[in-house]
Amino acid sequence: MYHKERDSFPKDFLWGSASAAYQVEGAASEDGKGESVWDRFVQIPGKTFKGTTGEVAVDHYHRYKEDVQLMAEQGLKAYRFSVAWTRIIPDGDGEVNEKGLEFYDNLIDELIEHNIEPVLTLYHWDIPQALQDKYGGWEGRQVIQDFTRYAEILFKRYNGKVKYWVSLNEQNIFITLGYSMAAHPPGVTDTKRMLQANHIASLANAAVIKRFKELDIRGKIGPSFAYGPTYAIDSHPENQMAAQNNEEFNAHYWMDVYVNGRYPTVAWKHYERLGIAPEVEPGDEELLKAGKPDFMGLNYYQTNTVAANPLDGVGFGKMNTSGKKGTSEESGTPGLYKSTQNPYVERTDWDWDIDPTGLRIAMRRINSRYNLPILITENGLGAYDTLEEDGTIHDTYRIDFIKKHIEAIQDAITDGVDVMGYCTWSYTDLLSWLNGYQKRYGFVYVDREELDEKELKRYKKDSYHWYKKVIETNGEEL
Ligand code: BGP
Numbered sequence: 001m002y003h004k005e006r007d008s009f010p011k012d013f014l015w016g017s018a019s020a021a022y023q024v025e026g027a028a029s030e031d032g033k034g035e036s037v038w039d040r041f042v043q044i045p046g047k048t049f050k051g052t053t054g055e056v057a058v059d060h061y062h063r064y065k066e067d068v069q070l071m072a073e074q075g076l077k078a079y080r081f082s083v084a085w086t087r088i089i090p091d092g093d094g095e096v097n098e099k100g101l102e103f104y105d106n107l108i109d110e111l112i113e114h115n116i117e118p119v120l121t122l123y124h125w126d127i128p129q130a131l132q133d134k135y136g137g138w139e140g141r142q143v144i145q146d147f148t149r150y151a152e153i154l155f156k157r158y159n160g161k162v163k164y165w166v167s168l169n170e171q172n173i174f175i176t177l178g179y180s181m182a183a184h185p186p187g188v189t190d191t192k193r194m195l196q197a198n199h200i201a202s203l204a205n206a207a208v209i210k211r212f213k214e215l216d217i218r219g220k221i222g223p224s225f226a227y228g229p230t231y232a233i234d235s236h237p238e239n240q241m242a243a244q245n246n247e248e249f250n251a252h253y254w255m256d257v258y259v260n261g262r263y264p265t266v267a268w269k270h271y272e273r274l275g276i277a278p279e280v281e282p283g284d285e286e287l288l289k290a291g292k293p294d295f296m297g298l299n300y301y302q303t304n305t306v307a308a309n310p311l312d313g314v315g316f317g318k319m320n321t322s323g324k325k326g327t328s329e330e331s332g333t334p335g336l337y338k339s340t341q342n343p344y345v346e347r348t349d350w351d352w353d354i355d356p357t358g359l360r361i362a363m364r365r366i367n368s369r370y371n372l373p374i375l376i377t378e379n380g381l382g383a384y385d386t387l388e389e390d391g392t393i394h395d396t397y398r399i400d401f402i403k404k405h406i407e408a409i410q411d412a413i414t415d416g417v418d419v420m421g422y423c424t425w426s427y428t429d430l431l432s433w434l435n436g437y438q439k440r441y442g443f444v445y446v447d448r449e450e451l452d453e454k455e456l457k458r459y460k461k462d463s464y465h466w467y468k469k470v471i472e473t474n475g476e477e478l
Contacts, residue, residue: 008475013422014117014422014423015471016117017080019428020124021082021083021087022054022057022126023057025060026059031097031103032090034092035129036126037126037132038125048434049321056456068116071427074443077115078164080119080120080121080423082121084100085123086126087099087104089149089150091130092131119377120162120165122151123169137186138198139193144204152215155212159219164220164221165217166297167205170224171201172251172253180316183434195271195278196279206291209291220294220420221293222294224297225298230246230250230251246337249337257288258292261288261290262288262289295420298377300358300379303345304353314330314338317330348382356404357408358408359412363412364417367416379422380441383395385461393445394461402424406478428443428446429441444460
């Protein structure tokens with residue numbers, strides 16, 4: 001659908017940017033912080049690019065004032081960050097660490113003082129290691145209570161100050177990579193365990209949303225879901241079926257549960273026949289239904305193009321975490337689908353498809369299937385940047401990427417989709433979980449490399465100045 005003219009962005013549109021605790025904070029054991037599963041996992045040789053860890057990250061813990069100052073100067077309207085559970089309750093279920101709360105008190109106050117709306121993510125993948133050891137983390141039902149207690153502390157403390165809350169960040173990613181591909185903690189490859197942990201995580205997600213409503217917290221809450229719409233490689237009916245499978249198993253399987261409290265029929269039946277469907281206990285369904293989100297948080301990076309995959313076809317293939325174009329392997333689930341190359345789009349150096357129209361399609365699909373407002377909680381381009389001698393960074397490729405994605409959002413708005421805001425990934429450069437520091441996403445360059453922390457100095461990229469203008473003109477000038 002082509003529009004002659006696009007509608008304007010709403011007046012209160014949240015022009016934002018995002019980060020996550022583990023990827024920016026550093027200070028991994030300071031002020032009473034406990035160990036998280038990521039602090040532990042990265043110690044295993046070969047798990048991360050060049051063995052990088054979040055020990056120092058980009059030192060946001062000590063430099064948050066400088067970072068917020070940069071945001072303020074840019075005119076940023078919203079900043080999405082996550083709270084590290086291990087700073088608040090170091091062992092996950094014991095004493096509350098006042099020092100840890102103070103850091104977020106300060107960050108939130110600093111943001112508000114500069115008219116930047118805080119968007120607080122409760123969980124961005126860093127469950128306390130103590131809970132992993134105690135009952136298997138997301139595999140133990142006790143996590144539902146422990147996560148709710150932790151969330152409640154934050155709800156009460158920041159009620160009235162924080163108006164936008166994200167429950168779980170990309171449950172589909174941390175569960176799949178953690179329990180199916182062993183690429184994230186706890187490093188398991190077992191689909192049955194994956195589905196069970198996922199079910200419990202969905203219950204925990206619903207439980208905190210339910211608690212949020214019971215406490216009458218002033219604001220909105222929803223999960224952030226990693227959704228990239230699926231395309232079939234062509235109109236062959238079997239390839240169309242593969243695309244349908246991918247949507248069902250990788251998107252509806254989560255979003256249907258968030259919104260309607262029920263698993264999609266086809267995926268559920270499939271897992272039942274394999275004898276690996278999660279165990280649903282009495283009361284689970286009620287809880288899932290009671291935890292309906294106020295909005296769908298959308299993390300959009302790329303679309304997936306798939307083809308049919310026979311029962312003896314390909315399984316998980318290696319991801320490209322080196323930044324050497326063309327090194328990712330074909331990947332799929334036998335009997336359901338496999339990834340193929342879309343001939344119509346460009347790819348990044350990490351082999352991610354660049355597809356702004358895919359964002360509009362994602363928003364429209366979410367709108368038609370779930371009828372919820374959308375908050376885009378992540379979108380961005382991971383690329384190599386060059387710091388010039390005069391301290392400038394000419395990231396025209398990033399400007400081009402974000403510009404086209406903003407246009408796609410405006411198209412979706414013109415189509416009638418309700419969009420609350422747009423957070424780019426990421427504000428400053430930061431640690432990519434598996435790709436080190438060379439895969440940069442920020443408006444603000446941070447001078448450090450994998451094996452050399454340097455001075456962690458901040459530099460404004462060209463995209464910083466460009467986005468400032470976008471915000472100033474409320475998206476009129478792109
Ligand atoms: C999302 C995560 C982010 C971030 C981003 C970029 O899945 O929520 O934390 O890392 O992806 O991914 P990557 O760092 O792998 O390039």
